[in-house]
Amino acid sequence: MSTIQFSSVRKTFGDVTAVDRLDLAVGNGEFVVFVGPSGCGKTTSLRMLAGLDEVSSGCIFIDDRDITWAPPRDRDMAMVFQSYALYPHMTVAENISFALTLRRMGRREIAERVQRAADMLDIGHLLQRRPKELSGGQRQRVAVCRAIVRDPKVFLFDEPLSNLDPQLRTSARGEIRALQRRLGVTSVYVTHDQIEAMTMADRIVVMRDGKVQQIGTPVEVFERPANIFVAGFIGSPPMNILHLAALKNGIGAYFGAHIGTENGAGIALGLRPEHLTFRSVGTDAPTVRITQVEMIGYECLVSAEISHQRIIVRVERGLAPDVGETVGLSWLEHEMHFFDASSGLRMEQNTALST
Amino acid sequence: MTAEASAVRDQLGGRANGASGLRFGFVAPPWRPYAYLTPLIILLGLFTYWPLIQTFYLSFMRLNPGGAPSFVGWANYAGVFDNSQFQDAARNSLIYILASIPLKVLLPIPIAFFLWSIGPRLSAFHKTVLFIPTLLSFVVVAILWIWILNPVAGFAQTLLTPFGLQLPPLISNSVTAIYVVLGVSTWKILGFNVLLYLAGLASINRDPIEAMRIDGAGDGVILRHLIVPLLSPTIFFVLISTIVFAVQQVFTPIDVMTQGGPANATTNLFYIVYQYTFESFNIGFASAAVTLLFFAIGGLLLVKSVVERHVHYG
Amino acid sequence: MAETRLLTLSRPLAAIAHIVLAVLAVSVLMPLFLVVSASFKPPPEIYGGYPWPVSPTTDNYLRVFDKVPFGLYLWNSFATTALRVGGQLVIAFFAAYAFAHYEFPGRATIFALILAAMMIPHQMVFLPLYLLISDMGWFDTWTALIVPNLAMPLAVFLLRQHLLSFPRELYDAAAIDGAGDLLTMWHVVLPNVKPVLAALTIVLFVDCWNEYFWPLLVTESPNSMTAQIGIRRFMDAERGDEIGPLMAGVVLVSLPVLIAFVLFQRQIMQTFVSVGIKG
Numbered sequence: 018m019s020t021i022q023f024s025s026v027r028k029t030f031g032d033v034t035a036v037d038r039l040d041l042a043v044g045n046g047e048f049v050v051f052v053g054p055s056g057c058g059k060t061t062s063l064r065m066l067a068g069l070d071e072v073s074s075g076c077i078f079i080d081d082r083d084i085t086w087a088p089p090r091d092r093d094m095a096m097v098f099q100s101y102a103l104y105p106h107m108t109v110a111e112n113i114s115f116a117l118t119l120r121r122m123g124r125r126e127i128a129e130r131v132q133r134a135a136d137m138l139d140i141g142h143l144l145q146r147r148p149k150e151l152s153g154g155q156r157q158r159v160a161v162c163r164a165i166v167r168d169p170k171v172f173l174f175d176e177p178l179s180n181l182d183p184q185l186r187t188s189a190r191g192e193i194r195a196l197q198r199r200l201g202v203t204s205v206y207v208t209h210d211q212i213e214a215m216t217m218a219d220r221i222v223v224m225r226d227g228k229v230q231q232i233g234t235p236v237e238v239f240e241r242p243a244n245i246f247v248a249g250f251i252g253s254p255p256m257n258i259l260h261l262a263a264l265k266n267g268i269g270a271y272f273g274a275h276i277g278t279e280n281g282a283g284i285a286l287g288l289r290p291e292h293l294t295f296r297s298v299g300t301d302a303p304t305v306r307i308t309q310v311e312m313i314g315y316e317c318l319v320s321a322e323i324s325h326q327r328i329i330v331r332v333e334r335g336l337a338p339d340v341g342e343t344v345g346l347s348w349l350e351h352e353m354h355f356f357d358a359s360s361g362l363r364m365e366q367n368t369a370l371s372t
Numbered sequence: 373m374t375a376e377a378s379a380v381r382d383q384l385g386g387r388a389n390g391a392s393g394l395r396f397g398f399v400a401p402p403w404r405p406y407a408y409l410t411p412l413i414i415l416l417g418l419f420t421y422w423p424l425i426q427t428f429y430l431s432f433m434r435l436n437p438g439g440a441p442s443f444v445g446w447a448n449y450a451g452v453f454d455n456s457q458f459q460d461a462a463r464n465s466l467i468y469i470l471a472s473i474p475l476k477v478l479l480p481i482p483i484a485f486f487l488w489s490i491g492p493r494l495s496a497f498h499k500t501v502l503f504i505p506t507l508l509s510f511v512v513v514a515i516l517w518i519w520i521l522n523p524v525a526g527f528a529q530t531l532l533t534p535f536g537l538q539l540p541p542l543i544s545n546s547v548t549a550i551y552v553v554l555g556v557s558t559w560k561i562l563g564f565n566v567l568l569y570l571a572g573l574a575s576i577n578r579d580p581i582e583a584m585r586i587d588g589a590g591d592g593v594i595l596r597h598l599i600v601p602l603l604s605p606t607i608f609f610v611l612i613s614t615i616v617f618a619v620q621q622v623f624t625p626i627d628v629m630t631q632g633g634p635a636n637a638t639t640n641l642f643y644i645v646y647q648y649t650f651e652s653f654n655i656g657f658a659s660a661a662v663t664l665l666f667f668a669i670g671g672l673l674l675v676k677s678v679v680e681r682h683v684h685y686g
Numbered sequence: 687m688a689e690t691r692l693l694t695l696s697r698p699l700a701a702i703a704h705i706v707l708a709v710l711a712v713s714v715l716m717p718l719f720l721v722v723s724a725s726f727k728p729p730p731e732i733y734g735g736y737p738w739p740v741s742p743t744t745d746n747y748l749r750v751f752d753k754v755p756f757g758l759y760l761w762n763s764f765a766t767t768a769l770r771v772g773g774q775l776v777i778a779f780f781a782a783y784a785f786a787h788y789e790f791p792g793r794a795t796i797f798a799l800i801l802a803a804m805m806i807p808h809q810m811v812f813l814p815l816y817l818l819i820s821d822m823g824w825f826d827t828w829t830a831l832i833v834p835n836l837a838m839p840l841a842v843f844l845l846r847q848h849l850l851s852f853p854r855e856l857y858d859a860a861a862i863d864g865a866g867d868l869l870t871m872w873h874v875v876l877p878n879v880k881p882v883l884a885a886l887t888i889v890l891f892v893d894c895w896n897e898y899f900w901p902l903l904v905t906e907s908p909n910s911m912t913a914q915i916g917i918r919r920f921m922d923a924e925r926g927d928e929i930g931p932l933m934a935g936v937v938l939v940s941l942p943v944l945i946a947f948v949l950f951q952r953q954i955m956q957t958f959v960s961v962g963i964k965g
Contacts, residue, residue, distance in 0.1 A: 069858050088400065090864035102859035106877040115873070116863035163863075173862075400788075404867065408784035409796060411777045415837035419815060420803045426814035483710065486703035494707075501711045503955050504718065507943045509896035511914045512936050515921055516717055519724075519929065525733035527720050559713070567959050609963070620807050624898040628918055645809055655813065662809050669807070 019080045019170040019203050020045055021066070026075035028061050028227075035061045037227040039075070043205065048197055050206045050218035053250070058227040059207045060175060066205060067173055068092055079170060095164035096173040100180055101156045103148040103163075110135075110144040113163045134166040137196070154185045161193065165200060172197065172204040178213065190217055211251050215239070223247050245361040248287045248354060254318060257293075257328040259286045260358055284364070287354035290318070290331040295344045302345035307338050321346075431659035448660035458661060460636040461644040464550055468640060469618050471551070475558045476565055476614045477607065483562075484569035485595075499570070502563030510560065510624035517556045518543065518629055543629055546637035553625050553638055561617075565610055572606030573599070605680070612676045616669055641665050725933040732929045746930035750938070753924065753931055755908040759916030760938065766831045766912065767894040774838040774890055775883065782845035783871060787857060797846075804839040808899065816903050830904040831912070835894075840961070841886050848882045849875065885957040888950070892943055913939045 021043035028036040036058040043049050051059035064070040066077060068089035076085045084092050095116075103112050111118075113134065114127045122130075135141040138158045148156055157177060164172055177193070178186045194217045197204050208214055214221050215235045223230040223238065223246075230250075231243035242248035242256070249255040261284045298304050305321035305328065317337040319330045323346070330346075338344050355364040431448055433441040452458050487495050505513065520527045523541045532539055542548045576599065584594050623642050626632060632639035632647055639647060641661070648658035724732060726742040750756050784790075785797060815834055824830040852875070860870040876883075901912045911919070917935045924932070947954055 067858075067862060069861060088866075089861040090866070094862065096859070096862045098855045098859060100853070100855055102853070102855035104856065104859070104874060115860075115865075119864045119869060167863075400867070402790065405784035405788035405790045405793075408780040412781045412800065412837055412842065413796070415777070415833075416800065416803050416839075419818075419834040419837065420806055420811060423811035423814035423818065424806055427810055430813065483706065486707055489700070489703060490707070498707050498711060499955070500951060501714050503958075504714060504944075504947070506958065507892060507947055507954075508940050509898065509914050511896075511898055511918055512940050515917065515932065515936055516721055518921075519933075520717060520720065527717075527737070530733075562710075563714070564958070564962070567955065568962060571959050571963065613962075620809065627898070627902070628921075642809055645813075649813055649816075658813055662813070666807070666810050673805070 020078075021171060021203060021205070022076075022078040022081075023062070023066075024076040024078065026062070026065060026077060027073050028058070028065060028070065029073045034227050036065070039229060041222060041229075041232060043203055046201045046203055048194065048204045048206065048217060048219045049222060050208060050214040050220075051222045051224060052208055052211055052214035053224035053230075054209060056226070057224040059209075059222075059224050062224075063173055063175055063205060063207045066171075067094060067096055092171075093169050094171040094173055095167045095169040096175065097157075097160045097164050097177045099176040101148075101160040101177075103156055103159055105148050108145050108147060109140065109151070109159050112148070112159060113144075113166050116163070116167050130166050134162045137165065138162045153181055154189070157181060157189065161196070165196070165202075170203065172202050174204065174206040174208075176208050178208070178210075186213075193217070212253065215251065221251075223250060225250075241363065242287075242354065243363050245285060245287070245356045248356070252289060254290050254329045254331070256287045256289050256354070258356070259288070259323070259326055259328065260284075261286055283358050285356040285358045285361075287356060288328070288348055288352065290329045292352040293328070293330040293346060293348050295319075295330065295332065295336065295338055296347050298343060298345045302347050304343050305346050307340050307342045307344065310337050310340055427659050428663060429659075430655055431663045432656075433659075434656045435653070444656065448656040449664070452657050452660045452664070455657065457636055457639065457647070458644060458657075461639045461641050464636075464638060465619055465640045467550060468554060468622070469615050471554050472558075472614050472618050473611070475554070476561055477611050480562060480565040480569050480610070481603075481607070483566050484573060487566065487570060488573055499563075499567065502566055504563070505560045506564045508560070511628055513556060513560050514625045514628035517552070517559070521552065544634055546634045549630050549634060549638045553622070553629060556625050556629070557618075557622055561614075565614075568610055569603070569606055572603055572609075576602045608676075608679065612672065615672065619665065619669065721933050721936055724929065725937050727930055729930060746934035747938070749928070750920075750931035750935045753928060754916060754920050754935075756913075756916060756920075756935060756938070758908050759911055759913040762828070762910055762916075763895060763913040763939075764942075766828050766910075767891060769828070770832045770835055770894050771887060771890045773832065773836045774841055775886065777836055778838055778841035778845055778886075779871075779883075781842045782849050783867075783875065785842075785846045786849035786852065787867075800839045800842055803837070804843070812900070812903065819904055825904060826906045826910050828910055831901060831910065835900070838890065841890065844882060844886060844961070845879070848879055852878070885953065885961075888946065888954055888957055889961050891946075895943060 021041075023039045023041040026036060026039040027034070039058075039062055041049070051062060053059050061070060065072050068084070068087060068091075072085050076083055078084065079092065103109075104115065107115065110131055114131050117127045117130065131144070132141065135144060138161060140155060140158050140162060143151065143155060143159070148159070151159065157180075160177065174193070178189055181189060190213055206213075206217065215238075218235055220232060220234055221238050222232050225246050231238055231247045233241075233243075238247060238251050242251060245258055249258060296302060303323060305323040307319060307321050308327070309320035311318045311320075312334060315334060316331050317334050319332060319337050321328050321330060321344075328346075356362060357364055430441075432443060432445060434444045434448070435441050487498055490498075518526075521539065521542050523529060523539045526539070529539045540548075542552050580598055580602075581594060584598055589597075619641055621642070622640060623646070626638050626640065626643045627646075630638040632643050642665070645658045645662045645665075648654045648661060720737060723738045725746050726744070727739040728741060728743045728745065731739060731741070781800070785793065819825055819830045819834070824833070856874055857870060860874045865873060896914065897912070898914050898918075901915050905911045905915055908916070913935075917932070917939055920928070920935060921932055
């Protein structure tokens, strides 16, 4: 039950800047998810918070206490690792209670705590086994159990679901979030999977190449992405980004009527696949040529081409056109996202259209 | 940074930017690893590197009866080459090395093949038996063979007596003595070298062998064209090790059995250093001899690494 | 060393193989047998007589403790070996941990220096070392047997290699759980390197127990003499008269290593071969 503050935190490895100016305040009991592609600096940020990597500059506070230089054991945090990091030579019970044993807790109290935590995660029957006898899912629970038994101020998660089978992942992420809600412990979670971020987070921190791209709630990040990268990263399939300048006709022409082709030069248009629909070819709508149709169940992902740019549309199976067809495209006005094509930053619609 | 954090950081002696801190840079005092290494470094410095330098130094000195050593330049090296004892030692080492090659480098090869071709249980038995001499100390082995070869009442003699044969005194004979030492050290090392070859054979990739078999090649062909060439790195390794070992390490059997004699028949380049030091008290000679030896071996190892770089079949 | 019978020899060749191997086996086992049996023979049977004792006796074993302070020799060997191997392991472990666990300036250089020391043979340094020992007043003490040999680059190399392959997250987890370096070493690292440590212990033990050259130089009195030297002195002193006790001594000196061998056969052979290849 604590607050965390990253204050201009920066991490360099020699010439390489792994994290460039991280400023973030995490509230009491909040579940914050760092998300981004490999090498974006999310894991490094987590490790600095944990004390496993040194901070190059800046400060980190927990409950207004500056812990930037405190060794890991003084930070009262627990961490769940990607490959669980269970001690292979200890039983599950010993693994879970290791930290408590180090703090010289009484044997009976340890046993009680371990039992309680294990029951919470449904692994009470595995306490005497060794890690190598457990399945991946069970090991993951042991790792989580090890974290909660310590009753720490902060939970840290380093891609704990990455090594699980996809089906397990879905159930596991719900369980983790439910557990965290129940215990109310402030948590920082790192993942490369934007679905995990969207479904689990109170707030998301999107990172890329060491820089924070956007901090916001899942809704904010989804509906108002701060730049092209975030727009393309959050949401599956990713948002279609169309560079208006390159569109000689079709959409460019469509906008050309409103804003003129010169102005279209600096603008990228973002449209989410689920916000696009097909209609018959008409004068108003830009036309596209269908290149591929993939069925994913109730819906189809339809790939289409417009002026050498590719877009993807999500439609119900029955409404999907055939490959090779040329159809019209339409969308709702308020579902358009505009970005500055060179900087990638978000532009407001009227700014884009009025210039 | 807050005052509190500064205090903690100073306490830890932390650096402002973790310039070198790669993935292992968690917050810990930077002197830690050095502290862990200190005993080792001190020991090596004091008992290995410093004496090494001193040996070089001493090779240029002569110890005078008065006490103070004097600088004599290359005189020791010249003197050593002139010294008949040294010449004997060098000659003995050469004989020893040359004779060691067939016995310790080549002989184990067919034995390894034999082991490779018989059943697993029998093979395990033989391997175990052959390995035993490796574990015995050289002293034990030397004493053992002194007793067996004793011309008066050794066991070899008791075998021969019923046939009316008399075992000549092999150890005290200046011609045969060195061969006794050779035989004894072969007895001790043979099993180990066989195991080395077995390890080399085990690491040979089976697939080319299978391929050749399918192509119709018989065992002999496979042996000659595939296995032996693939084994050559191991052979080379054993060769170099044997030579180095022969020159550097064979001390104990000489000391126990013959003390370098009779008449310097068994002294070798290692033993002579001992003799110079403790029999003639000529520290200068000893140091010079050992330095020469060092560079000779060094040269050999250099050759080895150069050849190894070219002889690598992967 | 799992192998398949990849070569099938023709009949006559196979016969030769078996014969050669049998001859070799006999050449190893016979002398050993002789020694053991001689150690049980009463004096009249030692010279000549049958290969086996007709009327076996344990007198020789008692006499060897009588004629020379053999018990003291064995104790010296045992104590100095135990202390030395223990020291070598501890020092090597800490060094290996530093290399495997930390990044620090000079890491590669220091490691290279340590490896280079492995190349320096005994004879290069024994002379000044001997003088140093005398100067320090360590001559004829356990210290002289133990201390100069405590640095074992081979052990550092092997341990470091093993520790490097350790999943790094385990170190992290231990740090988060609250373990400092020492606790991490004790609770997390050590239990997982037991096989390597065991292998090293065996090699170092045998190496030290069988050592001859260095103890020859630095020991003089029975107070520090090791069993190997003791046995040799015994032979010199009683040439010819006390073969029985001498053989008993030989057996006793070889016993610890051989017993370990009987118990841990496979591991010992594998260890020696792999260490031999790396060293």
